[in-house]
Amino acid sequence: MNPASPSPWPACVLLTGAGGKVARAVRPYLAARCQTLRLTDIAVNDDDPAADEMHLADLADPARVRELLQGVDAVVHFAGYPREADWPALLHANVQAVACLWGAAVDAGVQRIVYASSNHAVGYYPRSQRIDADAPARPDSRYGVTKVFMEALASLHADKHGLRALGIRIGSCGPRPVDARALAHWVHPEDLAQLIGIGLTAHLHHQVVYGVSANRRSWYDNRAAEQLGYQPVHSADGFEPALLHAVSPDPVAEHFQGGSFAAAGHRSPVPNRITPGCPQNAARGPAA
Numbered sequence: 001m002n003p004a005s006p007s008p009w010p011a012c013v014l015l016t017g018a019g020g021k022v023a024r025a026v027r028p029y030l031a032a033r034c035q036t037l038r039l040t041d042i043a044v045n046d047d048d049p050a051a052d053e054m055h056l057a058d059l060a061d062p063a064r065v066r067e068l069l070q071g072v073d074a075v076v077h078f079a080g081y082p083r084e085a086d087w088p089a090l091l092h093a094n095v096q097a098v099a100c101l102w103g104a105a106v107d108a109g110v111q112r113i114v115y116a117s118s119n120h121a122v123g124y125y126p127r128s129q130r131i132d133a134d135a136p137a138r139p140d141s142r143y144g145v146t147k148v149f150m151e152a153l154a155s156l157h158a159d160k161h162g163l164r165a166l167g168i169r170i171g172s173c174g175p176r177p178v179d180a181r182a183l184a185h186w187v188h189p190e191d192l193a194q195l196i197g198i199g200l201t202a203h204l205h206h207q208v209v210y211g212v213s214a215n216r217r218s219w220y221d222n223r224a225a226e227q228l229g230y231q232p233v234h235s236a237d238g239f240e241p242a243l244l245h246a247v248s249p250d251p252v253a254e255h256f257q258g259g260s261f262a263a264a265g266h267r268s269p270v271p272n273r274i275t276p277g278c279p280q281n282a283a284r285g286p287a288a
């Protein structure tokens with residue numbers, strides 16, 4: 001057998017944070033491929049058509065997580081606190097719940113976890129620098145630190161227990177980019193779903209990739225994803241005329257990839273060439 005050939009889709013996949021913004025956007029793509037897609041969230045949104053199917057659980061509760069994982073082959077982990085906050089909120093949703101899920105997954109014999117990391121794990125890189133999947137973490141916020149924790153935990157469990165994992169440093173997921181920054185790091189839900197499918201089937205140990213569409217202005221060298229078969233079909237390029245001037249008035253935000261997350265509370269000296277709209281924001285050629 002060719003060791004690089006993808007495995008079949010796992011029969012039973014648990015989607016966490018299933019009522020959240022990103023999970024709801026990718027759900028139709030996953031439902032079309034999974035034999036069983038089990039949905040879980042801590043609460044149900046009234047307007048969710050799948051509200052009746054939702055298994056309610058706090059992922060920081062070990063007993064509930066053990067129940068949820070019965071018969072599960074793979075997890076797509078999108079639950080979490082998705083923005084900057086004080087430590088207690090972040091520690092519960094992005095550290096305690098994550099540690100609980102990974103530990104229970106090993107015990108339950110889960111084979112793979114695909115998880116939502118974030119561009120904010122590396123948000124303190126300047127926009128002038130193109131980074132790849134091996135770039136050391138450079139979080140821009142407490143939130144970003146929790147995503148680095150998740151990547152480290154996934155690496156530990158892959159090495160120690162053989163629990164395969166794909167971490168997706170998601171840029172900004174939605175039907176269309178919303179500002180100039182997103183022209184670099186936007187991802188369409190269909191492309192994100194393609195990456196999730198790769199995480200569920202590709203021959204991998206633990207790998208981090210960037211969750212971005214084929215954007216000409218991307219800050220990322222996403223060859224690690226391409227080598228696993230990623231071929232994004234969407235691009236932010238067509239939105240440039242409408243969004244190129246939708247920049248932040250804060251030059252610190254414009255300097256760093258993490259934007260306002262990096263700028264919030266920023267007191268370190270910054271290079272004096274940071275001006276909104278300066279050449280560091282200029283388009284680069286398409287990614288190799």
Ligand SMILES: NC(=O)c1ccc[n+]([C@@H]2O[C@H](COP(=O)([O-])OP(=O)(O)OC[C@H]3O[C@@H](n4cnc5c(N)ncnc54)[C@H](O)[C@@H]3O)[C@@H](O)[C@H]2O)c1
Nearest residue numbers: 017020021022042058059079080082093116118170172173
């Ligand atoms: N929205 C983006 O573009 C983006 C960008 C980068 C990374 N991400 C990451 O993707 C994931 C989803 O983001 P989103 O924008 O859909 O956020 P969201 O807040 O809409 O969804 C997260 C879901 O997780 C659930 N949740 C929170 N704590 C929980 C817990 N303890 N137990 C069980 N469920 C819990 C929430 O109820 C919510 O439905 C997050 O991990 C976020 O950090 C999102």
